Amino acid sequence: MSESIRIVVGYTADDSGADALAFGARLAGATEAFLEVVMILPIEARGGVVPRDPGYERHVKARSQRWLAEASAKIGDDIEQSLHIRYAESFAEGLVDAAHEFGASLIVVGSARGAALGRARIGSVASALLHAADVPVALAPAGSREVPTSLGVTRITAAIGLRAGASAVLEASVRLGRATHAPLRLLSLVPIDLPNGMDEELADLTSTAHADEVLAEAQRALPDGVEATVSTATGSSIEESVRGLDWHAGEIVLVGSSRLATPSRLFLGSTGSKMLRELPVPMIVVPRPNN
Template identity: 30%
Template sequence: MSLLVGVDTGRRSSAALALAAQLANSLDTDLIVAAVIASAWPPMRGNVEHEWRVHNRDAADVVLEHAATVLGDQVQARYVVHESASSRRGLLELAESEQPAVLVLGSAATGQHGRIALGAVSEALLRACPVPIAIAPVGYRGRVASHITRLTAAYGGSEAAEELVLGAAPIAARAGGTLRLASFAVRPDAEFGILARIGARSEDPVLREWAARIRAHASEILDEVEDLAARPELEDVAIGIGESWAEAIEDIGWRDGDLLMIGSSGVNPLAWVFVGSHGMKIVRNAPVPVIVVPRSVSWA
C-alpha cells in the first residue's frame, strides 16, 4: 500500500507533503511523490517542442528535489514525473496505475489561511477520482515526523455514514489515535433566511431533538466498533451547531494531529469521490486536513 501525493510544478507543495508524511507515518506506508507535466499539444516545431519539454522537466525536477528535502529520511518515497494532457488527467492516470490508498493534495494558493481552498484541479478530482482524496488546508505545517492522533468521522445518520465510521475505526486504531464521531448543523434562519431576526431560541427544540437522535444512532454504531478486532480508543460524540458552517465546525473543537473524514454523496451510483452540497461546505470550512472517501471503498 502506498500514498500518492501530487506536487505543483509552479510552486512548492509543503502543506501537501506535510500531510502526506503524517499519513504515511500513521499508516506505516510509503509515498509516491508525483509531478505532472503537460504533454505537447498541439504539436510544436522540433526545436521549440524540445525546449518546452526540457523546461517542463526541469521545473518538475526542482519541485521533486524540494520534496525530497522536505521529507528527508522520515518517509520512504519514490519520485515520479508523469506526462499528461492536464494535471487532473495525469493524477487520475496515476491513481489508476499506482492504485494508491489515498491521493493527497494541497489547497489552492489563493485560499484563506488555515482553511481548505479547492482549485480547479482538486474540485474536478473530488468529482472523478476512484480513490480517497486527502486535502491539506492553506499553510498547513504539520511536522513531517508526526502522526495523526485523532480521526473525526463526520456522521449524518445515513447507512453510508455508518459504513464510513466502521471503516474509519481500524484506521484510527492502526495509527494509534482516537476516533470521534461528529455531526454539524447550521441554524435554519442563519442559512436560509427563515425566521430571520426572531432569534436562535425559536428552533432550539428542533436542534435538540436532532442532536438526541444523532447521539442515539451514533451510540449504536460505537457499540459495533467496540466489537471490532482492531478498535481505537473512542471519544464522546461531538455535535457542532452554529450560525454558519464554519462556526458549526469550529464548535466541536480541534487540535494538532486531527484529521476529518467525510464520505462521498450517497446518491452517486459510481465508486467515485463525489461530495454532496453539505459535504462540500464541510470541506471548505474545515480547519484541519480532510479526507473524502468514496462509498464502499476501503482506503487503507
C-alpha cells in the same frame, strides 16, 4: 498500514505543493506508508499538440525533476518515497491515473491559491478530484508545510450521518485510526436552520434526538475492541457548528460523498463543502460504496 500501502501526492512547485507533500509525509510517517510524489506535466510538454521539440521536452522534464528532488530532500530519509513525472491532459486525470498505476489508497493535494492560513480552498484540480475520483482524496490546508512531520496523527474524526455512505466513512476511519494508533471521534453535525415561525425548543429537541440516533448507530457498528468518543456539534449553520468544535493540531477529518455520487466515486456535497471552509485540519473525502 505498511510499505505496501501507497499514498500519491500531487506536487506542484509552489506553496500548495509544499503543503500537500508535507501532509502526505506526515501521514506516511504515521502509517509506515510509501509516498509516491507525482508531478503532472501537460501533454503538450512532450510534443503532443505542437511539433515535437526534444530540447524543450528535456528542459521541462529536467526542471521538473529538479523541483521534485529539492522538495523531496526536505522530507528526510525517514519517509520512503519515490519521485515521478507523468504527462496527462489534466492534473486531476494524471493523479487518478497515477493512483491506479501505483495501487494507491489515497491522493493528496494542496489548497488553491488564496486560501487563508490553516484553511483549505478548492481549486480546479481539487474540484475535479472531489467530484470524480474513485479513491479517497485528501485536501491539505494552507500552511500544512509548517506542521512538523513528527507530530503524526493525533486524532481521527469521522463525520457520521444517516445517509447511505456513512458505513464507508466509519470503516475508513477505523482503518486509519488503527494504522496511525490515533484515537477515534464520531461526530454528528446538527446545524439548526429554523424555518420562520418554528418553535425553537421543539427544533432543538428534534435535532438532539437525531444526533443521538446517529452516534448510537455508529457506535454499534464499530468492530470489537474499537472505542470512540462521540461529539455533537450544534449551531445555526454548518460553519458555526465546525467553529464551535475543538480541533487537534494533528487531526484528520473523514467525510463521505454526497448521495449524488455514483457508486465507488467521490462527490463532495454541500455539507462537506461548508465544513471544508472552516476546518483548520486536513479533510479526506471517501468514495460512495457500491451498495
